[in-house]
Amino acid sequence: MPSRSASAIRSTAVPDVLIVGGGAIGMTTALALRARGLRCTMVERGTLGAESSWAGGGILAPLRPWSYPTRVWDLVQRSRALYGALQQRLQALSGVDIELLHCGAWLLDRADFGAARDWHAQQQLPCADADCEGAPALVMPWVQQVRNPRLIRALRGALAAEGISLFEQLSVTALRRDGGRVTGVSTDQGDMQARHTVVAAGAWSSQFGEAVSGRVQPMRGQMLRLEIAPRQRPEAGIWLLPEAYVIVRDDGTTLLGSTVEDVGYDKSVTLEARERLLRIAGGYLPWTREARVLDHWSGLRPGSADGEPIIGADPSLRGLWWNTGHFRTGLAMAPASAEELAEAIAAAD
Ligand SMILES: Cc1cc2nc3c(=O)[nH]c(=O)nc-3n(C[C@H](O)[C@H](O)[C@H](O)COP(=O)(O)OP(=O)(O)OC[C@H]3O[C@@H](n4cnc5c(N)ncnc54)[C@H](O)[C@@H]3O)c2cc1C
Known part of the structure; x- marks a missing residue:
């Protein structure tokens, strides 16, 4: 337009x-x-x-x-x-x-398991114990992505x-x-x-x-788009890690996010954030370890007090x-x- x-x-x-x-x-x-x-x-x-x-x-x-x-x-x-x-x-x-997908999410941050189980019971939403890459996980099948x-x-x-x-x-x-x-x-x-x-x-x-x-207030978030080898790539889903998450779309597009930074209206991206996000993801999801970074961007969220x-x-x-x-x-x-x-x-x- x-x-x-x-x-x-x-x-x-x-x-x-x-x-x-x-x-x-x-x-x-x-x-x-x-x-x-x-x-x-x-x-x-x-x-x-x-x-x-x-x-x-x-x-x-x-x-x-x-x-x-x-x-x-x-x-x-x-x-x-x-x-x-x-x-x-x-x-x-x-x-x-x-592309509204009912893909569900895997919670891999063990520190949250207790609170997550209680909350699901209270909300009458499904959640189940599972194994993800050999580590304990809670699956939340109701989570969607767009x-x-x-x-x-x-x-x-x-x-x-x-x-x-x-x-x-x-x-x-x-x-x-x-x-x-x-x-x-x-x-x-x-x-x-x-x-x-x-x-x-x-x-x-x-x-x-x-x-x-x-x-x-602006709150910067940095995000990476990864290339995962097709033979390693999982089906569409969401993986919630401590201070990071991974989203896989239906066609395999893979996102790794995100930071929460109070840096005013500065939209630049940093090597430090990129390395940190990759390190966290690699610690939980072996299929991200060999990933190539295709893109790295940031956005300013409207943070509220x-x-x-x-x-x-x-x-x-x-x-x-x-x-x-x-x-x-x-x-x-x-x-x-x-x-x-x-x-x-x-x-x-
Ligand atoms: C890295 C990252 C990951 C995120 N992940 C998720 C997620 O997984 N799920 C989720 O729900 N949310 C997520 N969010 C948050 C979500 O993106 C925001 O909450 C949402 O987009 C806010 O929408 P908005 O329309 O208020 O803001 P914006 O999309 O920023 O739109 C505001 C618009 O106002 C315009 N504008 C500003 N000033 C003026 C002006 N003076 N005159 C005219 N136009 C003006 C801007 O140009 C802009 O286009 C994420 C955000 C980031 C940055």
Whole structure:
């Protein structure tokens, strides 16, 4: 989608909702609003979905759900129930398969076995003792993965098919206010009006208001893509190790992640992280020891102070809404976060 000129901005009709940020959170929010009959415009500073949402692994669960706030698990659970229908809707609208796989996960960090067993019993979710490469493991068969670069492509196609106005390479510089009400945004190419404005700007959300200022911070995550010899490669799955994980896609694409680093907006990658991740994986999964590193990238997660996302109306400014701070589980929480916010906006409209 080419960027639009200042004249295109001026000629665009005032939307019901303007969304700042075109990551997985902003895009799923736009679809959920559209499903409620609201007209949306999306403004993305770069390319849709090219930041944290592309960089992530696509595990549709917290890495250790027993150590997360109840609010996070609640959003993950509700999203698990929504992903199948979302997959079908995206496939129908965009023709892209998001590769939602019910592959299960192997927990190999023994320190977590006790808490994991108790939590599974409490949640009435299945988990079983198993052997993985000669070491004890707990298998969690309910864990799913999605191929997030495909999810992004599918969302982009679906938004276009739904007639949502997409502006890329357009940076929102400030919110526009009229007294206690937000009336739209200023961009680097002109002002845009809207009845409601949603900030879904990921790790960059804090610049837009006191409600999240200081509560949402960038948290760098580094990820490797590995080449595993076909004769060694396991079937699709997820392996949870102490301070690392490995994801194998259906076609054998293998990811090894990830770091959690408080280094501001620095997206560089480090040799130290690469060696550390490879060392951890090699200690548990012999098939990663000979792996060639094909790619190494990083993304900036929208880290939140208490681990919970911020979803809903701004506490003081009317017309301003937030959907941000999803930290390590934004893909896992996206569908329910989008539904929750869309429901609130539709009710207030
Ligand atoms: C290495 C790594 C691994 C991860 N693994 C997983 C996982 O396995 N499972 C999981 O659920 N989550 C995972 N995550 C977390 C997940 O990726 C994020 O929580 C999620 O992508 C956040 O989505 P978002 O839309 O809020 O942010 P983003 O995808 O970062 O989107 C925000 C968008 O806002 C735009 N923007 C910012 N400022 C402006 C502005 N001024 N004007 C216009 N646009 C603006 C940005 O350009 C960006 O495109 C991982 C993240 C990383 C980095």
